[in-house]
Amino acid sequence: MLALAALLPLAGASFAQQKIEQQMSYEQFKAAGLDRLSPEQLANLNDWLDGKLKVETAKAAETAKQSGGDEDRRGLFLxxxxxxxxxxxxxxxxxxxxxxxxxxxxxxxxxxxxxxSLTGVKDANPKVKITPSVIGSAWYLSIEGFNARAKVQRVK
Structure with a gap:
C-alpha cells in the first residue's frame, strides 16, 4: 500500500474521480499490489480516493478564490x-x-x-492539446497526429 502514497498529492479538479484501475496501466496496478485486492477492497479504495479528491478540490477552490486567480493562469502555480x-x-x-x-x-x-523523446519530426505550426493529469498537478502536451505525449510545466 506504500505505492498509494504517491497518489495523495491531489490538486483541484472539476471532474469525477476515475477508478484507480482505469488510471494505471496493468503493469503499474500489479506493481502496486492492487491486483491482490478483493473487489470489495478495490471499491473501498476507489471510494476513499474519490473522497480525497473532493476534499482537495474544495481546498484548491478556496485557495484560488482567496488568491483571485484568473482563467489564463492554467498550468501555473495556484x-x-x-x-x-x-x-x-x-x-x-x-x-x-x-x-x-x-x-x-x-x-x-x-x-x-x-x-x-520523439525524434525525426519537423512539423510547422502543429496543433497541440495540453491536458491536466487526473491526479496531481501534472500537465501533458500532445501533438495532433502523434501518439506520444510529454509531461510539461508552464513557464510563461
Missing amino acids: ATSREPVDGTITGNFTGFGKGRSFTLDNGQVWQQIDDV
Whole structure:
C-alpha cells in the first residue's frame, strides 16, 4: 500500500474521480499490489480516493478564490482552471526532448520536464492539446497526429 502514497498529492479538479484501475496501466496496478485486492477492497479504495479528491478540490477552490486567480493562469502555480489548453505551436516542432520549450499562439510557454523523446519530426505550426493529469498537478502536451505525449510545466 506504500505505492498509494504517491497518489495523495491531489490538486483541484472539476471532474469525477476515475477508478484507480482505469488510471494505471496493468503493469503499474500489479506493481502496486492492487491486483491482490478483493473487489470489495478495490471499491473501498476507489471510494476513499474519490473522497480525497473532493476534499482537495474544495481546498484548491478556496485557495484560488482567496488568491483571485484568473482563467489564463492554467498550468501555473495556484491556477484556478484545469481546463485543457488547445492551441498551435508557433514555428517548427522538431520533436520532444527534456528541457525543450514550446511557445503557443496564445503566448503561453510550456517546457518539457520528462524524458519522453520523439525524434525525426519537423512539423510547422502543429496543433497541440495540453491536458491536466487526473491526479496531481501534472500537465501533458500532445501533438495532433502523434501518439506520444510529454509531461510539461508552464513557464510563461
